[in-house]
Amino acid sequence: MMRSAFAQPLFTLTTGPVDVYPAVSRALSMPVWYDYDPAFQNCFERVSLKAAQALESATPPLILQGEPVLALEAAAASLLSAEDMVLNLVSGVYAAGFSEWARRYSRQVEELRVEFNQVIDPVAVDAWLSRHPQITVVVVCHHDTPSGTLNPLDEIGRVVKKHGKLLLVDAVSSFAGVAVTAASCQADLFITGPNKCLGCPPGLSLVAVSDAAWRKIEANDAAPRASVLSLLDWRDAWSAEKPFPYTPSVAEINGLEAALDGYLQEGPAQVWARHRLTAQAFRAGIQAMGLSLWAADESIASPTATAIRVPDGVNEAQWRLRARECYGVMFSSGRGETLGKVLRVGHMGPTAQPMFAIIALTALAGALNQLREPQLDIGAGVAAAMAVIG
């Protein structure tokens, strides 16, 4: 039974945007307040403090009014100056992309690069930093989503701090799906967004900033001010007593509050556990069917997204479209270097539930079986996943 690709999808099992939690959906439809209504100013402060709790940030994280691409660019523009020597740890497409912004704003950018199906070795970082003491800022992407691999962030953080460098972390697609916080990795700038594992729509980002980072940004004459790229403009905006640099996205803030409430009430440890279990079950399933992970080793695969290596001779776009048309299930493609080489399945927020691993396995294998011989053994895949799920 073919469905139109333009009909509504039934399951969005992508690497984000994902569908939102029902409570978030309802919160988006709350009455929209004036941003200077005392009730909203109060709300913005309350949400900022809940975000601080979730991110384990000593000070309220900035809530920026755009998806994390805004936050990443703003972070580069704000933190970096013409004196900075940046080390960018590159294990994937998104990390590599950051180099462009870093070069725009700093004196020099070095990359410590691994294959995009590998992760960064903290020992290598330690060695590299020992050889390059002039580095001022280290940048790392925790979960490079196009690869589905998870860097050992907390260990990297320890190394960077040992060397006394500032650490800028992109935790966009890992935060709230795996045990990581601004505190755990000692980030100076810890950037994430609500539209991945928190289960919100895209439109906001969160940036936890350390005292050291604030000092550097304040001292940076080139840091944007009176600009949407400014972090400084938003520094005090969390307080109900202080003005907003410009109008916050009121509806999205309401959605964020519902997501943070859900996250804190369910309990981060429980939320992480269901991300991990869903991903484990899914990986067991695809491997049992003879498909391979993109990640060089399962131990580095992310619990929030799985990148599957596209079998030889298979057109990845066709594969995904078939899953969408026949089963109503939407998956993600690769990006950049991994485009065409991987099909990606998200395990994020409301879809980080083991039953979605079953749906994903069945739909992707069913679609592939329609496109080629030999046929994958879907039953074996599901059985292997169920053995993990219990």
Add this chain to the structure above:
Amino acid sequence: MMRSAFAQPLFTLTTGPVDVYPAVSRALSMPVWYDYDPAFQNCFERVSLKAAQALESATPPLILQGEPVLALEAAAASLLSAEDMVLNLVSGVYAAGFSEWARRYSRQVEELRVEFNQVIDPVAVDAWLSRHPQITVVVVCHHDTPSGTLNPLDEIGRVVKKHGKLLLVDAVSSFAGVAVTAASCQADLFITGPNKCLGCPPGLSLVAVSDAAWRKIEANDAAPRASVLSLLDWRDAWSAEKPFPYTPSVAEINGLEAALDGYLQEGPAQVWARHRLTAQAFRAGIQAMGLSLWAADESIASPTATAIRVPDGVNEAQWRLRARECYGVMFSSGRGETLGKVLRVGHMGPTAQPMFAIIALTALAGALNQLREPQLDIGAGVAAAMAVIG
């Protein structure tokens, strides 16, 4: 009966954000799609085309993923280059604010300035441009919201075009509330947002770009690329066949579609008429009570917001807070030069209905009467408003 200022407001009669139309509210709670889901790509194209119809733009306007402050900064950064001589027509705080961005990106910025309770005279613009042929770009804010005054935009557009200059228009708080489109004023960049008279939450902006403007932007090496400040990045994104530079705000796009549907179905002329009638009634009411418009003459007062001159000896913040606490009605303060000098009432989108003029009159007069003698004659105000409404 005093209400807590933190309790929910009953009526948000501000100059934006305003409450949204019920259909917009429901659209915000639609399932959130993956941005590369064919259904969403199709939706984004469809919404872009509806926006083109509403803005009377020859090509689909850009839908940027941030409130209009993003669009204004991006427009300055994209259009202007170090060769440009800009004439900024300044009749209020927002127009004046644009000079900062213009200076950041151009060689020189000249201002043709009037008092902030006046509007720009097209004849003066004509004369000025005749004397300064080196000007390349003219900038005008149609409705300078902090003043509640409406510039004669279509006439200004004719003058600017007669001189062959590019015209950048900020129509953020006038579009969809008054008869103006990108075509009517011959704008090269026509910037607006859905969170004013279209009745959406803040979080998006719309930018209609003329062919001439695109040529200039493309030729501008300094125009941002790979940046949230880029217009170029989004040029082709309206097409379902083309990629997004980064993730669009899916939920907000659904809201925007509902707002555009409502606007086009009710009919722009009808929508403008109720904005006009609401503002007329309101102005009649406040003047009948002895309050004054900020605008030097009623003929230049905007149909989408009214700025009332704060009577001598009255603390504007106290006045607004009292209206919020006693009647649950939220109004706007002034901004910048008009802060403390005006109290502003929006007539925008869902609140552009004559009955809201009555609520506004009653609440603001009631609050003022609580704070001081002599007492305003609320009955006279309402009677005058009703005489207009019929």
Add this chain to the structure above:
Amino acid sequence: MMRSAFAQPLFTLTTGPVDVYPAVSRALSMPVWYDYDPAFQNCFERVSLKAAQALESATPPLILQGEPVLALEAAAASLLSAEDMVLNLVSGVYAAGFSEWARRYSRQVEELRVEFNQVIDPVAVDAWLSRHPQITVVVVCHHDTPSGTLNPLDEIGRVVKKHGKLLLVDAVSSFAGVAVTAASCQADLFITGPNKCLGCPPGLSLVAVSDAAWRKIEANDAAPRASVLSLLDWRDAWSAEKPFPYTPSVAEINGLEAALDGYLQEGPAQVWARHRLTAQAFRAGIQAMGLSLWAADESIASPTATAIRVPDGVNEAQWRLRARECYGVMFSSGRGETLGKVLRVGHMGPTAQPMFAIIALTALAGALNQLREPQLDIGAGVAAAMAVIG
């Protein structure tokens, strides 16, 4: 500016259904559970207990799956038997209507009747019951909505109890808008619904049943069983451990929970105060314009709805239609004997806020002024209302 009568109303200031609280609206769109899902069984018990708290009922009130007309008919069918002599206290159309059901199920129905713009005198009830000791059940409608008059229910309750009779109370349109509970009036059957002052949509009713009433119903062979008219079927359904006689209206139950939460959190006394203030202001306003209350004396006018006497020569239907078309405000007509003689304005739930009194005054007077001379002095009306509101 005439609006189509088929366009959406802007303000529903009727005697019910009224618009719902925003939180209720969102609750209606929660995922719909299976009725035997443990989470829903738990929810149903929790809502029943919250209802018990709000109604001050010793046992959880029944939540019936239909608007209060169902509850009233079911109450008559369940409580009354061929042996019963019923005294129905009739001060209005709804009370009179109950006699029809009472006659269907009892031996005899007596009426103590007053003019429909008067209320029942407890002293007269006392005297009547002294003369007619054979009466077994007394029935009273607290707020006879078609008249907008409020019977002295607690006093009547004391008289009925002094005589040892069972008391059946229709508090559909008074509960949650005025200080009355099942306990305060000593009702044996206390019937109300969430679609009036609680601010829910129509579709449910609440019935608090005393132990004495349960004993009588259980002993009544004619009481419906296995029927939608049965109270007995639902007796234990509040408990998460017990089955439902048939499927409860899951979405409406979610709405009811949101309404009860709002009511209990705002505080009943505060909710009643704003109903009272809104009605007082409204009554002051209409009287200041020379219109009259239907109620013979303002002291018996209900705080939850006001019935205005239609001036001679005015067609009430035309009057209401004009208010709907010109101002987008919907009012209620009379019913039965009061049809054509009164126009009714509700002050219920979310509309029990003083500003809605202003809207109502303005719209009804504006509409009347369009239809006839002499002109009402709307200003005087609003001024009088504001003098009450403060």
Add this chain to the structure above:
Amino acid sequence: MMRSAFAQPLFTLTTGPVDVYPAVSRALSMPVWYDYDPAFQNCFERVSLKAAQALESATPPLILQGEPVLALEAAAASLLSAEDMVLNLVSGVYAAGFSEWARRYSRQVEELRVEFNQVIDPVAVDAWLSRHPQITVVVVCHHDTPSGTLNPLDEIGRVVKKHGKLLLVDAVSSFAGVAVTAASCQADLFITGPNKCLGCPPGLSLVAVSDAAWRKIEANDAAPRASVLSLLDWRDAWSAEKPFPYTPSVAEINGLEAALDGYLQEGPAQVWARHRLTAQAFRAGIQAMGLSLWAADESIASPTATAIRVPDGVNEAQWRLRARECYGVMFSSGRGETLGKVLRVGHMGPTAQPMFAIIALTALAGALNQLREPQLDIGAGVAAAMAVIG
């Protein structure tokens, strides 16, 4: 990973209530109108006419304000009189239950009964009616949900009409999931509800009434009038010109309109096809795992719900609870005679999509495997289902 049974379910794959379509959910949160608002009166007529189209009813079906239990009881009370001889065709628990109502209102009720895992044979009906010409009304339940079996309704209708009897059909859980309408089966009373295959919450029912049935009801002095059990009261209520007997459930009506729009736009044939495919796939899966259908033969199994025979030694309540706790999937138990003997899975409305068959198979088999040896081969089950789905 055990979940609390009180946590929200992830998938409600029951035989109803089921979760609603997203568009229905949004419609439930529309502003609630006064029932006599012209816009709502117009809406009610419009929805009635859409229902007529969906049910293929010559006249607008009644929309009753309660779930179908109300409609069934009201139908018995309205249609049947002390002269009637009723033949009730009983193939399951719900059909058997109707005899109780039929006996309450008619002279005599005969049953043509088959085992509850069988369906009615039209030939037997023909023979029976030939032998009992005094029968006036024949009653049949199309899909006896507790058995998951589907009677050959159109054939039965032809037989009943051949004998000139009135036909009362309970199509509550089949309509909109299988090719049946009031016209196709020649029903005189065709009763269904929106809370099954139409994907609405419980709270309304639909009754299509033939001219012959209206004549009989009108002639029936015992037919309820001025009662929630009355069909007559609602006869003309569909018309925007006519009053409602009592307040309709406004929010639910909005939901119903969204559901009918979706049904008619997707196309009934397409909707039926996905119900059928989902059920086929599911049945293939459970049989491949060695479980049995309750239905004596797969050819009589309903496309809208599957009843699985509980294996010997398995506690059905435990089984379902385990599926709820471990996988967040909610199933239905049996009812009456089938209670404890079957576990039921709905394929209704939004869950009538093949991927839900996979979820159901996996969750029920996973739960059973946790409770006992031998282990079901889940892989084989899913593979068999996928072979059907394609």
